[in-house]
Amino acid sequence: MDKIALKCLLPFKKGTTEQNKIANYFDHQAFPSLMAGLFITLEGIDGCGKSTASKELARILESKGHEVYLTLEPSESWLGQAVRRSYTEEISPYTEVFLFLADRATHTLDMEKKLADGQVVISDRYCDSSTAYQGEALEELLAKQGIDSVDWITQMNSTVIREPDITFLLDIDPETSLERLKVREELSKFEKHNYLEKVRANYLRIAKTEGRMRIINARQPAEKVLADIQDILEESFKHQH
Ligand code: TYD
Numbered sequence: 001m002d003k004i005a006l007k008c009l010l011p012f013k014k015g016t017t018e019q020n021k022i023a024n025y026f027d028h029q030a031f032p033s034l035m036a037g038l039f040i041t042l043e044g045i046d047g048c049g050k051s052t053a054s055k056e057l058a059r060i061l062e063s064k065g066h067e068v069y070l071t072l073e074p075s076e077s078w079l080g081q082a083v084r085r086s087y088t089e090e091i092s093p094y095t096e097v098f099l100f101l102a103d104r105a106t107h108t109l110d111m112e113k114k115l116a117d118g119q120v121v122i123s124d125r126y127c128d129s130s131t132a133y134q135g136e137a138l139e140e141l142l143a144k145q146g147i148d149s150v151d152w153i154t155q156m157n158s159t160v161i162r163e164p165d166i167t168f169l170l171d172i173d174p175e176t177s178l179e180r181l182k183v184r185e186e187l188s189k190f191e192k193h194n195y196l197e198k199v200r201a202n203y204l205r206i207a208k209t210e211g212r213m214r215i216i217n218a219r220q221p222a223e224k225v226l227a228d229i230q231d232i233l234e235e236s237f238k239h240q241h
Helices: 003-009 017-035 050-063 078-086 093-116 127-137 139-143 149-160 174-181 193-209 222-237
Strands: 039-043 068-072 120-124 166-171 213-217
Touching: 017 222, 039 050, 039 127, 050 068, 050 120, 050 166, 050 222, 068 093, 078 093, 093 120, 093 127, 093 149, 127 139, 127 149, 127 193, 139 149, 149 193, 166 193, 166 222, 174 193, 193 213, 213 222
Parallel strands: 039 120, 039 166, 068 120, 166 213
Antiparallel strands: none
């Protein structure tokens, strides 16, 4: 609660209904402004449910009066289309990581404008996707040069990204995720058990060093996943000035 709100509370006896009513009013009013310009990302292996969770979260925040910009990576621009096209082409794993980064650099500029406008930005995948997925794709190649792929991509990312305020890692085992993906006609090159196992391990490794990352149990029903996200968001940003 801000200083003006506290001043309004002074004439009332502590704990009285009047004081509570006014406190509630200001909390409600203050919540949207405290979250303005907040940058949220959702991450996880394929089939973890982050796309559904991102959409639902956007809907809930909008219903609470926030202006929300919901976006995703690969982005919807021509750069994102180039990335998607590469999924079915024979390309070097280096080309792959640079394509994702090329898309991200411009996508970041786009999101920064929305954040500067005071919008809440939610991105379904961002920098950690490259660290986790391409971290695995490049592991062997870079290890031959004595380079740790996760550290290398983290460094590459850092030059083009805006650090998210909070990242939700929807953690799930590959067995469950692949079971969920069975309904799809065709799986991408990323959607293989061994690969996803390693991608998951990379995500969990990132979570150990990135304080912004919160792990959510994504085996739970979608409503519970969303409720956990909401609880953490409110806890983290409601009282922050
Ligand atoms: P995804 O959000 O799963 O899209 P879809 O719902 O169409 O499958 O992302 C597409 C794939 O791209 C996914 O398998 C993860 C992969 N990916 C990377 O490997 N690196 C990245 O940096 C990003 C953003 C995505």
